[in-house]
Amino acid sequence: MKALIIADNNQLKFIDKEIPKPKENEVLVKINAVALNHRDQFIREGKYPGIRHGTILGSDACGTVIETGAQVDKVWKDKEVLINPNVDWGENPKVQSPKYHILGTPTDGLFCEYVTIDAEKIAEKPAHLSSEAGAALPLGGMTAYRALFHHGKCQKRENVLISGVGGGVAQFALQFAMAKGANVYVTSSDETKRTKSIELGAKDAFNYKDSDWVKKAKEVSGGFDLVIDSAAGDGINDLIKLMKPAGRIVFYGATQGKPHNLDVHRMFWNQITLQGSTMANDDEFKAMITYVKKNRIEPIIDSIRPFDEIIDAFEKMKDGKQFGKLVARF
Amino acid sequence: MKALIIADNNQLKFIDKEIPKPKENEVLVKINAVALNHRDQFIREGKYPGIRHGTILGSDACGTVIETGAQVDKVWKDKEVLINPNVDWGENPKVQSPKYHILGTPTDGLFCEYVTIDAEKIAEKPAHLSSEAGAALPLGGMTAYRALFHHGKCQKRENVLISGVGGGVAQFALQFAMAKGANVYVTSSDETKRTKSIELGAKDAFNYKDSDWVKKAKEVSGGFDLVIDSAAGDGINDLIKLMKPAGRIVFYGATQGKPHNLDVHRMFWNQITLQGSTMANDDEFKAMITYVKKNRIEPIIDSIRPFDEIIDAFEKMKDGKQFGKLVARF
Numbered sequence: 001m002k003a004l005i006i007a008d009n010n011q012l013k014f015i016d017k018e019i020p021k022p023k024e025n026e027v028l029v030k031i032n033a034v035a036l037n038h039r040d041q042f043i044r045e046g047k048y049p050g051i052r053h054g055t056i057l058g059s060d061a062c063g064t065v066i067e068t069g070a071q072v073d074k075v076w077k078d079k080e081v082l083i084n085p086n087v088d089w090g091e092n093p094k095v096q097s098p099k100y101h102i103l104g105t106p107t108d109g110l111f112c113e114y115v116t117i118d119a120e121k122i123a124e125k126p127a128h129l130s131s132e133a134g135a136a137l138p139l140g141g142m143t144a145y146r147a148l149f150h151h152g153k154c155q156k157r158e159n160v161l162i163s164g165v166g167g168g169v170a171q172f173a174l175q176f177a178m179a180k181g182a183n184v185y186v187t188s189s190d191e192t193k194r195t196k197s198i199e200l201g202a203k204d205a206f207n208y209k210d211s212d213w214v215k216k217a218k219e220v221s222g223g224f225d226l227v228i229d230s231a232a233g234d235g236i237n238d239l240i241k242l243m244k245p246a247g248r249i250v251f252y253g254a255t256q257g258k259p260h261n262l263d264v265h266r267m268f269w270n271q272i273t274l275q276g277s278t279m280a281n282d283d284e285f286k287a288m289i290t291y292v293k294k295n296r297i298e299p300i301i302d303s304i305r306p307f308d309e310i311i312d313a314f315e316k317m318k319d320g321k322q323f324g325k326l327v328a329r330f
Numbered sequence: 331m332k333a334l335i336i337a338d339n340n341q342l343k344f345i346d347k348e349i350p351k352p353k354e355n356e357v358l359v360k361i362n363a364v365a366l367n368h369r370d371q372f373i374r375e376g377k378y379p380g381i382r383h384g385t386i387l388g389s390d391a392c393g394t395v396i397e398t399g400a401q402v403d404k405v406w407k408d409k410e411v412l413i414n415p416n417v418d419w420g421e422n423p424k425v426q427s428p429k430y431h432i433l434g435t436p437t438d439g440l441f442c443e444y445v446t447i448d449a450e451k452i453a454e455k456p457a458h459l460s461s462e463a464g465a466a467l468p469l470g471g472m473t474a475y476r477a478l479f480h481h482g483k484c485q486k487r488e489n490v491l492i493s494g495v496g497g498g499v500a501q502f503a504l505q506f507a508m509a510k511g512a513n514v515y516v517t518s519s520d521e522t523k524r525t526k527s528i529e530l531g532a533k534d535a536f537n538y539k540d541s542d543w544v545k546k547a548k549e550v551s552g553g554f555d556l557v558i559d560s561a562a563g564d565g566i567n568d569l570i571k572l573m574k575p576a577g578r579i580v581f582y583g584a585t586q587g588k589p590h591n592l593d594v595h596r597m598f599w600n601q602i603t604l605q606g607s608t609m610a611n612d613d614e615f616k617a618m619i620t621y622v623k624k625n626r627i628e629p630i631i632d633s634i635r636p637f638d639e640i641i642d643a644f645e646k647m648k649d650g651k652q653f654g655k656l657v658a659r660f
Contacts, residue, residue, distance in 0.1 A: 095576035095601045151601075232594040246425035254594040262592045264562040264584040268606035271425045271481075276598035 003056045003112030004310060006105070010046050012057075012311050020116040027076055027119050028067035029083065033135035033329040034111050034307070035060040037168060041317045043105050050106040058111030059085040059104045060325075062125055062134035072119040081122040082134050083110060084142075084285040093281045102139070102279065111310065113330060123286050126293035136168075136299035136325035137292065138285065143252055144172035145288035146280035147228050148180075152250045156181035158225035161217070161242065163187045163208070163235075165197045168325055169252060171300050173228045174202060179295035185221055187213070196323050200300070214238045223247070231256040237263045240272055248273040300324035333386045333442035334640060336435070340376050342387075342641050350446040357406055357449050358397035359413065363465035363659040364441050364637070365390040367498060371647045373435050380436040388441030389415040389434045390655075392455055392464035402449040411452040412464050413440060414472075414615040423611050432469070432609065441640065443660060453616050456623035466498075466629035466655035467622060468615065473582055474502035475618035476610035477558050478510075481580045486511035488555040491547070491572065493517045493538070493565075495527050498655055499582060501630050503558045504532060509625035515551055517543070526653050530630070544568045553577070561586040567593045570602055578603040630654035 007013040022028045040057050042048045061083050065076045087107055090097025103109040125134040147169070148154045160177045162170050165186035177184045178201050186197045187208045194205035204220050206213045223244040229236075233256020239249050240263045249272065267274065280288065291297070302324035305313060313326040337343040352358045370387050372378045391413050395406045417437060420427025433439040455464040477499070478484045490507045492500050495516035507514045508531050516527045517538045524535035534550050536543045553574040559566075563586020569579050570593045579602065597604065610618065621627070632654035635643060643656040 092576070232598075236594075246422070251594065251598055253598060258591045258594055260590055261588045264566075264581065264588055264606070267604075268562075268581055268583060268608050270606065271608060272606045274597075274604040276594070276600065276602045278598050278601060 001113035002307070004058065005054055005056050006043055006051065008053050010044055010051070012044060012314060017112065019114045022067055022069040022116045024069045024071040025118055026069045026116045027065045027072055027122060029063035029081065029115050029117060029122070030066045031061050031063040031110060031113055031115065031330060032080070032131035033062050033327055034058050034310070035136045036313050036317055036326040037139050038317065039102070039139070040104065041314055044314060048105060050101065052106045055105055056108040056110070056112050057104045058109035059102050059139045060135055060137070061110035061115070062131045063115070065122070069119070076119060076122070080125045080131065080134070082125050082138050082289060083115070083117055084121040084123065084282060085110070085139050086121070086279065086282055086285065089281050093283060096279065096281075120282070123289045126289060128293070128296050129298070132301060132304050132327045132329055133299045135327055136301055137289070139279075140168035140325070141172045141288045141292065141299070142280035142285045143169045143278070144176055144228070145291065146284050147250045147252050147277040148173050148176050150280070150284065151275045151277045152226045152228060152248055154180050154182055154226055158182045159185070159221050159223065159244070161185045161187065161221070161224045161227045161239075163227060163229040163239070164231055165202075165205070166190060166193050166320065166323065167230060169230065170228065171324065174200065175297050176291065179291070179297060183221070185217065185224070193323050208235065208238070214241055217242055226250070230254070232259060233257050234259050234261070236274070237261065240266050243270060243272050245270045246272070248275060250275045250277050252277045302326055304329055331443035332637070334388065335384055335386050336373055336381065338383050340374055340381070342374060342644060347442065349444045352397055352399040352446045354399045354401045355448055356399045356446045357395045357402055357452060359393035359411065359445050359447060359452070360396045361391050361393040361440060361443055361445065361660060362410070362461035363392050363657055364388050364640070365466045365658075366643050366647055366656040367469050368647065369432070369469070370434065371644055374644060378435060380431065382436045385435055386438040386440070386442050387434045388439035389432050389469045390465055390467070391440035391445070392461045393445070395452070399449070406449060406452070410455045410461065410464070412455050412468050412619060413445070413447055414451040414453065414612060415440070415469050416451070416609065416612055416615065419611050423613060426609065426611070450612070453619045456619060458623070458626050459628070462631060462634050462657045462659055463629045465657055466631055467619070469609075470498035470655070471502045471618045471622065471629070472610035472615045473499045473608070474506055474558070475621065476614050477580045477582050477607040478503050478506050480610070480614065481605045481607045482556045482558060482578055484510050484512055484556055488512045489515070489551050489553065489574070491515045491517065491551070491554045491557045491569070493557060493559045493569070494561055495532075495535070496520060496523050496650065496653065497560060499560065500558065501654065504530065505627050506621065509621070509627060513551070515547065515554070523653050538565065538568070544571055547572055556580070560584070562589060563587050564589050564591070566604070567591065570596050573600065573602050575600045576602070578605060580605045580607050582607045632656055634659060
């Protein structure tokens with residue numbers, strides 16, 4: 001079978017590998033479609049912990065169960081499924097174990113034709129989604145779901161700001177919060193992304209590079225109950241200013257690095273929460289898929305290309321011009 | 331009656347004032363004892379918002395109801411009560427209203443012989459406490475109670491670190507967390523305060539000025555589920571390192587100022603909470619007193635002096651050598 005690995009010198013490389021055989025507790029899945037995450041490109045750039053050359057990349061896939069291990073319910077056979085990319089989350093639903101990692105580094109991932117996976121780690125693809133849309137969902141969807149609901153406690157009619165709406169997680173957060181009935185606002189420095197977000201149902205979209213965006217966002221929204229962010233950096237103080245009292249800022253990344261002058265005085269006086277979040281536990285993976293099914297949420301897809309051309313998708317992600325997930329199919 | 335005001339040029343000054351008369355919803359309280367808070371000294375140093383010269387200082391007092399307004403239940407007459415220093419917390423239990431402030435600045439406080447106060451704002455002094463111990467309780471007790479339980483969600487058997495145990499709020503947090511059955515640790519740069527904390531029941535006490543205190547605290551405790559802090563500053567990163575995954579840092583002040591390099595990467599990967607807190611709502615004032623009564627908690631008192639000598643107590647607070655509340659009595 002064909003597989004995409006991170007080879008020596010961090011080059012992407014197609015290799016040919018034997019089709020794996022499922023253990024007793026596993027299923028063999030024939031992959032129909034895969035999707036990229038920033039993580040994949042970060043690995044290619046050498047900017048991710050635990051890189052091991054020779055590893056099959058990829059955390060997001062949708063495929064069809066073609067064989068079930070001896071202890072696995074036969075009902076899975078021929079079902080189209082999404083794969084939970086968590087490895088060893090552990091027993092505590094509140095936080096991952098020290099052994100935790102994500103499929104695709106350091107253990108082999110999903111950018112290949114066939115995978116074997118524990119039957120506990122699959123969930124049926126919602127019927128309203130294509131294989132490509134299903135593949136777009138797992139990692140981004142679960143990260144957004146946990147940040148928004150477990151940590152963010154997003155409620156109907158709350159004012160929610162999703163910063164950096166160009167990202168996959170941010171787009172799921174936008175869709176999930178809208179489905180909850182929140183008033184959702186976004187930020188992006190890209191005009192096309194702002195326009196598209198408003199078409200998707202955002203109440204307004206702000207350019208965080210405008211010097212007066214904080215003032216404007218405050219006037220338009222009246223302040224936010226919840227912000228979902230992955231930038232951190234000095235922009236956190238803008239978010240703190242924009243919070244309603246007792247507001248919550250949940251961040252699942254820090255692409256802008258460390259904040260240099262965190263406004264702790266405003267934080268304690270206004271009883272603000274700054275909450276770190278990462279990925280989601282195995283129950284949340286399933287709950288997220290149920291939520292997507294119930295609310296008939298359609299993941300936003302930028303483009304779909306044949307698996308043979310997946311390296312082009314990495315290039316597009318590097319440029320950052322996509323809006324929606326970059327998908328490849330077999 | 332005698333009263334202590336903040337006079338022109340931020341001088342403390344005793345004045346003579348008429349005894350006030352209670353309105354329909356108020357009681358007249360003859361004050362038996364009052365206690366100082368850092369806030370009082372900050373006001374004297376001009377380091378507090380909203381200072382108005384001529385204001386009677388003081389947020390903590392215990393006294394006896396000697397007259398009840400027409401609409402107030404007569405049962406209060408002759409009862410010894412604690413006074414809730416909140417003014418206009420407002421309707422939202424999660425956060426104070428914009429009009430919120432604390433007795434003693436900018437409205438007249440409790441460092442005087444008689445006060446009139448809304449009957450909603452008094453609670454019976456727990457029987458196991460002297461007037462002086464009762465006076466020590468309100469502001470510090472309620473701030474600790476909210477930080478520890480509302481925000482901190484302190485649980486039995488959790489590892490809890492109380493930083494800067496010299497402060498009044500920190501000492502209540504130590505006592506309240508011990509009463510909950512938590513394993514409580516403290517920090518202080520003062521050896522006497524560390525020793526006294528261990529005598530009070532802290533599992534261990536660390537000197538945050540020692541270069542290896544983080545390593546030592548980690549070894550001894552295994553990490554903390556909850557930290558109650560009022561320093562913030564660059565020390566926050568030490569606390570972040572000391573947290574167990576999914577740990578919560580609650581801070582109700584920022585005496586060390588803004589952190590300059592907040593370790594957001596560790597925060598999101600370990601799903602750490604950084605939570606601002608201030609004071610407590612009116613229900614928490616009452617719940618805190620019930621908690622103190624049920625657990626027979628005895629506020630720590632540094633010293634008691636006659637009200638005429640209260641300015642000495644301000645001097646002692648300025649030097650920061652006290653362990654426990656500085657109380658003055660009539």
